[in-house]
Amino acid sequence: MVYQSDAGGTRYRFANLKTLLAKATPLRSGDCLAGVAALDATERVAAQMCLADLPLKQFLQELVVPYEDDEVSRLIIDSHDPAAFLSIAHMTVGDFRNWLLSDEATASRLSAIASGLTPEMVAAVAKIMRSQDLILVSQKIEVVSRFRSTLGLRGRLATRLQPNHPTDDPAGIAASLLDGLLYGNGDAVIGINPATDNIHAVMGLMQLLDDVIQRYDIPTQACVLTHVSTHLEAINYGAPVDLVFQSIAGTQAANRSFGISLAMLDEAHAAALSLQRGLLGHNVMYFETGQGSALSANAHHGVDQQTCEVRAYAVARRYQPLLVNTVVGFIGPEYLYDGKQIIRAGLEDHFCGKLLGLPMGCDICYTNHAEADQDDMDSLLTLLGVAGVNFIMGVPGADDIMLNYQSTSFHDALYLRKVLNKSPSPEFAVWLEKMGIADARGTLQVANTLPPSLQHLTPRL
């Protein structure tokens, strides 16, 4: 296939599909670092025009990473559902954008085509969409997942309560955990990033979270975000594991750099299911992703970082996860330079994941060496709220003292629920009311002192 287009009196040619995709990507530092970005703004739009004319079918013919070399490519092709693809099989990428924005593309029709889409098709259409397009289409899609709470329902916004501590100190974690619950956070998951992979420390944290969830009968789930192999080990020791966590990427080589393969994920998924700990549903996996991870591991095969990211969602959807979290600004300015690039990437990731049928959340975040600040986070937070993001992070005061980056705070979640009239997950909303933390309308009731349901903790303060 010849990839070429005319723009501004110049004919632009693109060597192959992955080059075309890379050149069509809105500017970001990671693609410049990889040497795959468009050379100038005109070449970028020329690539977008060429991409818009490309038949979706071409993505089934030409793979950006060869089938023989990469198990993620094999997964993408082998799991493609031709029946689901049929209704859009005649479209170009440009037609597909038009259709997505049209009133014909209802929630049920979008959900019906999900298994007929490959990550590359979805990445491609995202590249020719503006922010408002990404938001509009995302908002139509409802992806619901369940374990002990129901997540992703329209009009709801959940949070991961993230009570991290630099030495995994149980008292420090408990203090942040209590604060988060009192601020109405924690319905997506209570998830700790442990400071160490030490199996005994990890199992201690699993027990701590499980004890709190059982003691107060909280309709949520726990997760200690350690390596999948450590989860397996913990399960073998009999530790209480609700969700199995793993960071995943869009190429086999990048996953290898994380020390994982599809076979390992299959094993962990089966082990988590065997525990039967979900009350409402059996979505037992929690995945994190982020643009730039494949390049960071030098495992991108010349593919742009946004396309690599969407390929990671093909890995995720194999396991019907409860949560998929794009940790958008964590990787640093080498990959997403500033607030503008982080905001665009967050909207893309959320859109692409939702279109592929994933329960997308976003860690709206930045590091201290990026050109970003709280104003940028407020923008992305508000935009993703409008787009219907399933969950965001709840970190005390937005400052993660273990991972050393800034995410969204308990207060940020309250802000978003208020301005967009959203509530926590239904089961958690009932629990908050029962505990006297919020009223029936979701308004926070806790003032200076602990609510009556937690008065027994007052002597320990």
Added chain:
Amino acid sequence: MSTNKDLDEKHIAKKGDKPVISNNWQSLQRFTDARIALGRVANSLPTNAHLAFQLDHARARDAVHVPLDSVALQAQLLEQGLTVLPLHSQAVNRQMYLQRPDLGRQLAPESASQLKRWRAQHGCNKVSIVIADGLSANAVQNQAASLLALLSSGLSTLGLSYGPCAIVQQGRVAVADEVAELLGSRLLVMFIGERPGLSSPQSLGIYFTRAPRVGMSDESRNCISNIHARGLSCQHAIERLIWLIQMSEKLKISGVHLKDKSGEAQPLLNVTPEQKPRFQLT
């Protein structure tokens, strides 16, 4: 059941005289540096908490740009009897370091030559030690010497030869692989300044790698992070590292397949367990 004081405060908040609702569990801040019990104005952050955050962000931003005083660090290490080689990555300044991670992972040609000369004259040791500024020069400046003292004594106990100690300016984690490869070492210990956090702008990380070579990926490394005054102590960090080194020597691996089970082992250094204050919800 609400207390009178509770009702009063709500009432006052409604009148608008004092819209800030504070939290009496502020006392739990003794257990963590996390920004808990910040209070609220309806759903939002009170002014003082908001501006305190802005100040800390400004300071952390500035900390990224503080340069490493390599000469001062060399002097500290020489005092301990260590051999020191001051090196530089291919990132010539901070701006380039931030935008070009590939350059921070490679040694400048003159630094590489320096290592080759050193090896030709002195031969190989089993353990290479590399210190890099990373994203927090202050972390390295303030903690590297104490860590090195503990590490040297631990390595001597294990009978492992080590050195020289390379200090790489504008260095990233993978630059140490090149150092160790050029020095012909089997094991690599690297100390690097971590990205500055709002509450911990001086955090240091240790990376341990077996059979280091240029181009290897992260699954071969073991990481011990958050070493700072209010995080993991130098003693505990080195204790964990020595345990990893011992297990690595036994199993001939490092990285994700070398699980940190140091809790099962007897403490190797005589560190008194800290008496931790307790707080639990159950």
